Amino acid sequence: MMGRTIFIDPGRCIGCQACVSACRECDSHRGKSMIHLDYPDEGHSVASLPTVCMHCEDPVAPCAEVCPADAILVTADGVVQQADTTRCIGCANCVNACPFGVPKIDLQAKLQMKCNLCYDRTAYGLAPMCATVCPTGALFYGTLEELQAERPGVQVADSFTFGSTTVTTGVAMVVPADKVQWPVPGGLPVVEINGVDVSEANSNKGGGGRREGVR
Amino acid sequence: MTATDPVTTPGRPVPLDPSLAPPGTRNFRDAGGIPADRWHADQNGETLVPTHCCFCGVQCGMYLRVDRGGKVFGVEPRNHDINRMRLCPKGINAYQQVNHPDRLTAPLMRKNRDEEFREVSWEEALDHTVAEIRRIQGEYGNDAFGLLGGASLFSEKTYLVGKFARVALKSRHVDYNGRLCMVSAAGANKLAFGIDRAGNPFSDILLTDCLLIAGSNVGECFPVMTQYLWGARDRGATLIVIDPRETAVARTADVHVALKPGTDSAFFNAVLHVVVAEGLTDEAYLAAHTTGWDEVRKTVADYPPSRSATICGVPEEQIVQVARMFAGAGKAMAWHARGVEHHSQGVENCLSIINLCVATGNIGKPGAGYGTITGQGNGQGGREHGQKSDLLPGGRSITNPEHRRQICEIWGVDEAELPLAGTSMMEMVWQMQRQEIRGLVGICNNPFVSLPNYATVKDGYDTLEFHAQFDFFLSETAANAHVVFPVTVWAEDEGVMANAEARVVKHNKAQEPPAGVRTDTWVMCELAKRLGAGDKFDFPDSRSVFEELRVASAGTVNDYYGITYERLEETGGIAWPCPSTEHPGTPRLFEDGRTYHADGKTHMQVVEWHPPMDPYSEEYPLSLTTGRTVAHFLSGNQTRRLGALVEQTPRPWVEVHPSHGFRNGDPVRVVTRRGSEVFPALVTEAIRPDTVFIPYHWPVPTAANALTIDALDPRSKIPEYKVCAARIEAAERVDEVPAPPTAPGHRAYPETQVSRTDPLPPTSPQGRGTAERS
Ligand code: SF4
Ligand code: SF4
Ligand code: SF4
Numbered sequence: 001m002m003g004r005t006i007f008i009d010p011g012r013c014i015g016c017q018a019c020v021s022a023c024r025e026c027d028s029h030r031g032k033s034m035i036h037l038d039y040p041d042e043g044h045s046v047a048s049l050p051t052v053c054m055h056c057e058d059p060v061a062p063c064a065e066v067c068p069a070d071a072i073l074v075t076a077d078g079v080v081q082q083a084d085t086t087r088c089i090g091c092a093n094c095v096n097a098c099p100f101g102v103p104k105i106d107l108q109a110k111l112q113m114k115c116n117l118c119y120d121r122t123a124y125g126l127a128p129m130c131a132t133v134c135p136t137g138a139l140f141y142g143t144l145e146e147l148q149a150e151r152p153g154v155q156v157a158d159s160f161t162f163g164s165t166t167v168t169t170g171v172a173m174v175v176p177a178d179k180v181q182w183p184v185p186g187g188l189p190v191v192e193i194n195g196v197d198v199s200e201a202n203s204n205k206g207g208g209g210r211r212e213g214v215r
Numbered sequence: 216m217t218a219t220d221p222v223t224t225p226g227r228p229v230p231l232d233p234s235l236a237p238p239g240t241r242n243f244r245d246a247g248g249i250p251a252d253r254w255h256a257d258q259n260g261e262t263l264v265p266t267h268c269c270f271c272g273v274q275c276g277m278y279l280r281v282d283r284g285g286k287v288f289g290v291e292p293r294n295h296d297i298n299r300m301r302l303c304p305k306g307i308n309a310y311q312q313v314n315h316p317d318r319l320t321a322p323l324m325r326k327n328r329d330e331e332f333r334e335v336s337w338e339e340a341l342d343h344t345v346a347e348i349r350r351i352q353g354e355y356g357n358d359a360f361g362l363l364g365g366a367s368l369f370s371e372k373t374y375l376v377g378k379f380a381r382v383a384l385k386s387r388h389v390d391y392n393g394r395l396c397m398v399s400a401a402g403a404n405k406l407a408f409g410i411d412r413a414g415n416p417f418s419d420i421l422l423t424d425c426l427l428i429a430g431s432n433v434g435e436c437f438p439v440m441t442q443y444l445w446g447a448r449d450r451g452a453t454l455i456v457i458d459p460r461e462t463a464v465a466r467t468a469d470v471h472v473a474l475k476p477g478t479d480s481a482f483f484n485a486v487l488h489v490v491v492a493e494g495l496t497d498e499a500y501l502a503a504h505t506t507g508w509d510e511v512r513k514t515v516a517d518y519p520p521s522r523s524a525t526i527c528g529v530p531e532e533q534i535v536q537v538a539r540m541f542a543g544a545g546k547a548m549a550w551h552a553r554g555v556e557h558h559s560q561g562v563e564n565c566l567s568i569i570n571l572c573v574a575t576g577n578i579g580k581p582g583a584g585y586g587t588i589t590g591q592g593n594g595q596g597g598r599e600h601g602q603k604s605d606l607l608p609g610g611r612s613i614t615n616p617e618h619r620r621q622i623c624e625i626w627g628v629d630e631a632e633l634p635l636a637g638t639s640m641m642e643m644v645w646q647m648q649r650q651e652i653r654g655l656v657g658i659c660n661n662p663f664v665s666l667p668n669y670a671t672v673k674d675g676y677d678t679l680e681f682h683a684q685f686d687f688f689l690s691e692t693a694a695n696a697h698v699v700f701p702v703t704v705w706a707e708d709e710g711v712m713a714n715a716e717a718r719v720v721k722h723n724k725a726q727e728p729p730a731g732v733r734t735d736t737w738v739m740c741e742l743a744k745r746l747g748a749g750d751k752f753d754f755p756d757s758r759s760v761f762e763e764l765r766v767a768s769a770g771t772v773n774d775y776y777g778i779t780y781e782r783l784e785e786t787g788g789i790a791w792p793c794p795s796t797e798h799p800g801t802p803r804l805f806e807d808g809r810t811y812h813a814d815g816k817t818h819m820q821v822v823e824w825h826p827p828m829d830p831y832s833e834e835y836p837l838s839l840t841t842g843r844t845v846a847h848f849l850s851g852n853q854t855r856r857l858g859a860l861v862e863q864t865p866r867p868w869v870e871v872h873p874s875h876g877f878r879n880g881d882p883v884r885v886v887t888r889r890g891s892e893v894f895p896a897l898v899t900e901a902i903r904p905d906t907v908f909i910p911y912h913w914p915v916p917t918a919a920n921a922l923t924i925d926a927l928d929p930r931s932k933i934p935e936y937k938v939c940a941a942r943i944e945a946a947e948r949v950d951e952v953p954a955p956p957t958a959p960g961h962r963a964y965p966e967t968q969v970s971r972t973d974p975l976p977p978t979s980p981q982g983r984g985t986a987e988r989s
Binding site: 011012013014015016017018020021022024025043044045046047048127129132133134135136137150151152 | 846879
């Protein structure tokens with residue numbers, strides 16, 4: 001099914017922000033980090049999870065679809081690129097369209113910024129900086145087979161529902177084996193492995209916790 | 216500069232790689248490694264210099280990116296055996312200190328503390344220092360001048376610190392900041408096994424069936440170790456975490472025992488009580504390889520779970536559960552860190568854990584054993600070669616006549632002139648207060664932040680007639696000195712460090728030091744020359760020191776003789792003891808059951824629990840405990856200057872349970888018998904209601920160590936950082952975080968200035984903040 005991609009396993013994340021620092025060091029957007037850490041259960045648990053661009057496949061990158069300037073390129077290998085600086089008009093349509101809350105606008109430069117899967121590295125066969133350094137393997141880069149060889153029995157999901165819309169992504173999330181259900185309702189918080197089962201609460205909300213939720 | 220990394224060269228064996236690791240665990244992150252052709256280097260004309268992180272005891276391998284002009288400008292993950300490309304945020308940002316604008320580049324001097332520093336020539340600084348040493352020693356005797364080293368120094372330099380004190384200064388007063396780190400574990404290991412190091416390599420964690428982590432916030436303090444932990448979990452190992460706080464790792468544990476700070480040995484005695492009661496001991500092992508088991512068995516009989524549960528404030532069932540899980544597993548391991556070591560009963564706490572491992576036969580086997588997780592990069596190596604007040608090189612005792620004779624022969628000095636043992640770091644401060652020590656040289660340490668009971672420390676240092684400090688940034692302690700010598704950062708010199716596994720690794724030089732900056736080795740040798748001991752300090756570089764260190768350690772337990780720079784470059788690390796250049800090193804100890812005591816046995820020690828030194832009262836009902844946060848390192852002299860890390864965690868906070876009625880961000884005054892300070896509250900259920908926590912990386916007025924007690928463990932002399940009595944009350948406003956001191960004419964990092972005045976707690980370090988859901 002999936003090729004070489006990022007797998008996110010929030011159950012392992014220790015919130016160290018090595019990924020955030022590493023992202024800042026990557027040559028493709030040196031000096032700026034494109035990763036945010038979210039704390040889905042703040043004050044009650046130390047759970048954290050990293051947000052990188054999910055590189056939506058179907059429908060093809062909502063961010064790119066709504067871009068009036070056609071600035072967001074999707075490459076043949078499924079990588080949704082950062083907005084082309086010669087085209088981006090900083091209108092923030094992509095920010096509103098993204099169901100995962102990924103793109104940001106650099107207000108001074110009036111330009112969009114987002115994770116482009118370290119294209120300067122992945123194009124040369126290297127792993128993205130964040131997944132390379134992540135001390136726990138909460139961010140893993142490789143194929144599903146490689147992931148499962150390391151972590152026997154691990155289950156992943158790459159479809160997420162937001163209300164009536166289902167989004168299939170190039171990046172996959174590790175989900176608890178007993179909670180595998182495609183598509184995963186409501187976006188990311190459902191995969192909180194060690195906390196309470198929030199899948200029901202999330203699907204009841206319908207609109208998805210992500211957009212109006214944690215940030 | 217070679218960019219070849221033998222560790223990633225295909226076909227080259229990695230000696231410490233776990234050949235016994237189960238399938239799947241060996242190739243954890245090889246995918247995505249730097250290809251042999253190094254496109255990166257080729258493309259940009261840059262060089263990748265293989266080296267290691269300068270910070271914690273994991274000692275992750277990394278490449279420093281060096282540009283065409285020979286300047287370090289970045290970092291690249293390295294597929295070293297220890298970390299397999301992974302790095303924590305400290306490691307990723309470490310390179311930024313190499314060319315940081317706060318670097319000291321000329322010696323600073325002043326005659327009195329109320330004067331401004333002025334930049335002076337090296338000659339002037341060295342001559343003045345030597346004149347002051349001569350004056351003080353002439354008036355008050357040799358022992359009136361002390362030396363305090365550091366465990367972030369390369370082993371070569373720590374060797375020189377010990378030799379400099381005894382041979383050039385001829386003073387018994389030398390100690391080092393590793394005293395604040397893991398000396399309790401060292402003392403316990405020495406008592407039980409006759410050797411001071413972890414018993415197993417990290418890779419053994421991958422093979423264990425049950426992993427017990429005591430007093431260690433692995434996720435924040437040793438983040439890269441979590442790969443081993445999760446690797447074990449992937450194989451189905453159970454995880455037990457003993458910690459008053461629900462840390463990121465505790466959150467995922469099978470059992471998290473949130474015990475009251477300062478009760479560890481009561482807990483482990485009770486666990487052993489249950490192990491005995493349920494017949495889970497390994498009697499054959501105990502009979503063949505140990506002494507003292509009968510006494511230990513008798514003692515733990517007095518610790519039934521009901522009693523310890525009350526002392527520790529945990530459910531009785533948890534004690535039984537931990538006992539069954541640990542002793543019932545095929546192979547079990549215990550790893551511990553400062554949480555059990557920073558106590559007035561630190562050695563006893565460690566011994567109680569060792570007793571559990573030994574009684575269950577979990578020792579000296581792949582996947583079974585014990586380890587201590589060193590805090591500082593060279594916390595392990597830093598004390599092995601004579602920097603500690605009671606040790607000579609090779610871990611020899613300074614009071615043992617035979618050991619003294621051996622070292623005097625190597626050093627070419629008269630045995631009668633070799634001083635006897637001195638006192639520990641905290642005791643030296645008390646001696647400064649009493650004017651028994653009147654002059655001091657500090658080498659890369661920052662006691663103004665790192666020692667407990669700040670008021671005492673400040674008083675001690677202020678009483679000094681002369682104080683010189685080596686550092687590359689103006690630390691809070693250096694800002695108190697009369698002379699500051701600007702020295703190299705780790706990437707500007709080569710040398711070895713021993714990580715938490717006792718694996719010796721080599722750091723390489725990536726950049727020439729800035730003009731005006733010298734190596735610690737050079738400065739010590741120049742001072743020695745001026746003190747008339749030049750012939751004993753003829754060391755042009757680290758390599759020449761290492762050659763003497765090898766010889767000085769030969770034949771001891773800490774045998775480095777077989778380790779050479781060339782071998783280290785080839786192998787990616789060798790664990791001592793390594794007696795000959797053909798010897799592969801000793802990653803795992805006691806494989807044949809024999810320890811390093813003369814009788815080859817493990818000497819089990821009786822442990823009785825006693826309460827912490829600072830008694831609780833109506834006025835001070837809570838436990839204050841301290842620790843680290845992932846973005847900062849020790850006293851923060853380095854990390855509080857790196858923009859990304861400051862942004863990640865700009866200031867300290869006090870972690871309190873919601874039951875105290877505070878809201879997130881409220882100013883909370885924490886009061887102990889030593890003083891009071893105001894921190895923003897981080898309200899969270901991840902801490903015991905009777906405990907509060909403050910990270911300790913900041914100076915006054917936001918210093919946890921202004922509040923902690925300077926009570927010491929009687930054997931290891933480690934301070935009791937992890938527990939003191941406290942109370943909390945509402946305050947008006949939080950104390951402002953001070954900027955790190957900078958030398959005249961230097962500018963501070965703009966990014967660090969921005970966040971420093973932020974009155975709020977950090978944006979959820981490890982998600983602990985905001986008790987109200989947004
Ligand atoms: S580096 Fe890994 S463990 Fe650390 S915050 Fe990022 S995803 Fe989590
Ligand atoms: S996650 Fe957001 S930014 Fe990434 S491709 Fe999908 S819509 Fe675009
Ligand atoms: S885990 Fe320790 S050695 Fe590794 S990068 Fe972090 S601070 Fe450096």
